[in-house]
Amino acid sequence: xxxxxxxxxxxxxxxxxxxxxxxxxxxxxxxxxxxxxxxxxxxxxxxxxxxxxxxxxxxxxxxxxxxxxxxxxxxxxxxxxxxxxxxxxxxxxxxxxxxxxxxxxxxxxxxxxxxxxxxxxxxxxxxxxxxxxxxxxxxxxxxxxxxxxxxxxxxxxxxxxxxxxxxxxxxxxxxxxxxxxxxxxxxxxxxxxxxxxxxxxxxxxxxxxxxxxxxxxxxxxxxxxxxxxxxxxxxxxxxxxxxxxxxxxxxxxxxxxxxxxxxxxxxxxxxxxxxxxxxxxxxxxxxxxxxxxxxxxxxxxxxxxxxxxxxxxxxxxxxxxxxxxxxxxxxxxxxxxxxxxxxxxxxxxxxxxxxxxxxxxxxxxxxxxxxxxxxxxxxxxxxxxxxxxxxxxxxxxxxxxxxxxxxxxxxxxxxxxxxxxxxxxxxxxxxxxxxxxxxxxxxxxxxxxxxxxxxxxxxxxxxxxxxxxxxxxxxxxxxxxxxxxxxxxxxxxxxxxxxxxxxxxxxxxxxxxxxxxxxxxxxxxxxxxxxxxxxxxxxxxxxxxxxxxxxxxxxxxxxxxxxxxxxxxxxxxxxxxxxxxxxx
RNA sequence: GCGCUUGUAGCUCAGUGGAUAGAGCAACCGCCUUCUAAGCGGUCGGUCGAUGGUUCGAUCCCAUCCAAGCGCGCCA
Numbered sequence: 001x002x003x004x005x006x007x008x009x010x011x012x013x014x015x016x017x018x019x020x021x022x023x024x025x026x027x028x029x030x031x032x033x034x035x036x037x038x039x040x041x042x043x044x045x046x047x048x049x050x051x052x053x054x055x056x057x058x059x060x061x062x063x064x065x066x067x068x069x070x071x072x073x074x075x076x077x078x079x080x081x082x083x084x085x086x087x088x089x090x091x092x093x094x095x096x097x098x099x100x101x102x103x104x105x106x107x108x109x110x111x112x113x114x115x116x117x118x119x120x121x122x123x124x125x126x127x128x129x130x131x132x133x134x135x136x137x138x139x140x141x142x143x144x145x146x147x148x149x150x151x152x153x154x155x156x157x158x159x160x161x162x163x164x165x166x167x168x169x170x171x172x173x174x175x176x177x178x179x180x181x182x183x184x185x186x187x188x189x190x191x192x193x194x195x196x197x198x199x200x201x202x203x204x205x206x207x208x209x210x211x212x213x214x215x216x217x218x219x220x221x222x223x224x225x226x227x228x229x230x231x232x233x234x235x236x237x238x239x240x241x242x243x244x245x246x247x248x249x250x251x252x253x254x255x256x257x258x259x260x261x262x263x264x265x266x267x268x269x270x271x272x273x274x275x276x277x278x279x280x281x282x283x284x285x286x287x288x289x290x291x292x293x294x295x296x297x298x299x300x301x302x303x304x305x306x307x308x309x310x311x312x313x314x315x316x317x318x319x320x321x322x323x324x325x326x327x328x329x330x331x332x333x334x335x336x337x338x339x340x341x342x343x344x345x346x347x348x349x350x351x352x353x354x355x356x357x358x359x360x361x362x363x364x365x366x367x368x369x370x371x372x373x374x375x376x377x378x379x380x381x382x383x384x385x386x387x388x389x390x391x392x393x394x395x396x397x398x399x400x401x402x403x404x405x406x407x408x409x410x411x412x413x414x415x416x417x418x419x420x421x422x423x424x425x426x427x428x429x430x431x432x433x434x435x436x437x438x439x440x441x442x443x444x445x446x447x448x449x450x451x452x453x454x455x456x457x458x459x460x461x462x463x464x465x466x467x468x469x470x471x472x473x474x475x476x477x478x479x480x481x482x483x484x485x486x487x488x489x490x491x492x493x494x495x496x497x498x499x500x501x502x503x504x505x506x507x508x509x510x511x512x513x514x515x516x517x518x519x520x521x522x523x524x525x526x527x528x529x530x531x532x533x534x535x536x537x538x539x540x541x542x543x544x545x546x547x548x549x550x551x552x553x554x555x556x557x558x559x560x561x562x563x564x565x566x567x568x569x570x571x572x573x574x575x576x577x578x579x580x581x582x583x584x
Numbered sequence: 585g586c587g588c589u590u591g592u593a594g595c596u597c598a599g600u601g602g603a604u605a606g607a608g609c610a611a612c613c614g615c616c617u618u619c620u621a622a623g624c625g626g627u628c629g630g631u632c633g634a635u636g637g638u639u640c641g642a643u644c645c646c647a648u649c650c651a652a653g654c655g656c657g658c659c660a
Contacts, residue, residue, distance in 0.1 A: 035603070045602060082603045168659060288658050298656070299585060310658040317660045344654055346588055444597075448590060456596070460622040462608040470622050478619050529598065543624045
């Protein structure tokens with residue numbers, strides 16, 4: 001089933017061609033949801049922009065379009081309003097027909113994409129030997145949501161965890177452990193991740209202060225990258241330790257990833273250099289192998305290089321990123337590669353994309369996109385820290401959200417004199433708490449920073465996960481109370497009359513267009529906004545339209561409306577990686 | 585110095601080349617004999633950072649400026 005906007009767009013293009021000639025068959029009708037319900041449901045603004053080339057007053061152009069438009073199966077007679085808007089109002093009969101069709105459609109009327117692509121989504125990417133912290137929250141949550149949306153559309157998605165398992169930090173860590181805790185390098189489970197983090201901090205301190213240590217550490221990286229057996233064993237142990245800890249978080253958050261760290265590309269690093277030589281881009285400067293960039297200058301105004309091999313012989317992240325890019329295009333056959341990282345890395349991506357393009361490694365059919373996001377800030381507007389000024393561990397952050405939800409819930413149970421099992425309380429607290437953290441992040445415009453607040457994300461009112469989950473729960477309440485089997489409602493014809501019913505179904509109809517839009521602009525907050533408005537519209541309907549006590553055909557109509565709302569919420573939330581509950 | 589991002593209601597944030605710029609929170613006023621009131625309705629609240637320009641039309645596009653944040657040769 002084509003989405004409503006897709007259908008209307010085609011109708012407009014047919015009308016444009018018949019009114020002004022075949023050359024207008026591809027013209028964008030500039031269609032959108034009406035700015036105000038009093039103007040109808042959809043509006044096309046194309047007449048205003050066509051007035052000049054056609055040398056006709058915009059209202060006449062609009063009138064010509066409206067006259068040529070064949071939409072009587074969907075809409076009331078189109079009207080021309082204002083300076084030249086064509087306004088459309090959907091017919092209740094069409095809406096009822098749509099609702100009937102969608103009732104038996106598990107995809108809720110959202111067709112899979114006609115052009116499936118192989119998409120790599122590179123996200124999360126924590127560093128080995130460090131704990132996952134707030135800094136990984138956004139990449140993990142946003143990347144997962146984007147992957148889910150593209151998967152739902154029918155794209156072949158490869159979710160890659162480009163873990164930092166190969167860089168300078170290993171030189172430091174191995175060098176430090178060799179003197180401080182040698183058994184960690186030879187025995188599995190000799191230390192846990194918490195200890196490793198402490199060691200890492202100390203190693204980093206030594207690295208910054210002690211020149212001799214720095215040199216030894218650098219040599220250790222080169223040794224590791226050249227395949228030294230002892231180094232590799234130590235490295236493997238450290239990675240295993242970290243990996244287990246990461247998995248705990250991923251399990252909590254219900255996130256699936258294929259780990260393919262920086263080390264994976266080690267065998268391909270030399271080819272990057274060879275390739276750059278072939279492309280005649282590689283230049284040696286101050287002992288380092290680099291490619292000079294177009295359009296970037298340093299503080300002195302001189303051209304800036306992208307360094308692919310350091311003067312000490314070690315490769316760095318730019319080399320790894322280039323190797324990964326080649327592998328993803330060449331071996332993974334990616335058509336679209338998305339990098340979900342913080343906005344601070346924008347320059348790096350632009351630079352290495354440029355080098356890859358100039359080297360001729362990116363076919364025209366492949367798109368590379370950096371999907372940037374802003375910082376998670378504390379209430380003070382600065383980067384989120386604990387009270388003692390430490391980085392906030394992701395695990396602690398999630399724990400806190402669950403704990404606060406649990407205590408809110410218990411308090412509410414007490415005031416409402418309800419009794420629930422421990423299991424119910426635990427399940428609810430986890431689903432709501434984790435959902436709230438995810439939703440709070442996803443509902444912000446990705447590109448800007450946001451202020452992290454447990455109070456706001458867990459609030460029961462407003463644009464929050466609990467509000468949406470409650471709307472879902474309300475429908476489950478109806479079906480429980482009425483003992484409704486939604487799969488056996490019979491074939492009562494649906495009749496939409498009440499204002500809140502029509503408003504609700506018109507909103508339900510928009511899900512397909514919203515999903516399509518989000519898959520293009522990669523802004524999950526638009527889906528959040530849609531789901532929030534859906535919940536509001538459902539609550540208004542719920543407030544004014546009794547369901548179970550209504551007479552037929554209202555009763556069946558309202559049951560279908562409720563159920564379709566619930567399924568839309570569940571689907572939408574699932575695309576955001578958020579689970580629903582039957583009761584809360 | 586160069587580059588990127590952000591600046592919209594008291595607060596947190598949406599939003600769009602088009603018809604009176606939206607929501608939530610906060611404040612205040614209403615609504616439970618009825619499917620969970622974790623809800624609904626209403627009131628209050630704005631020179632869309634500033635100034636120019638493009639356009640029939642700019643909060644949106646362009647330029648300049650102001651403010652905040654971030655990045656800028658061997659970290660990722």
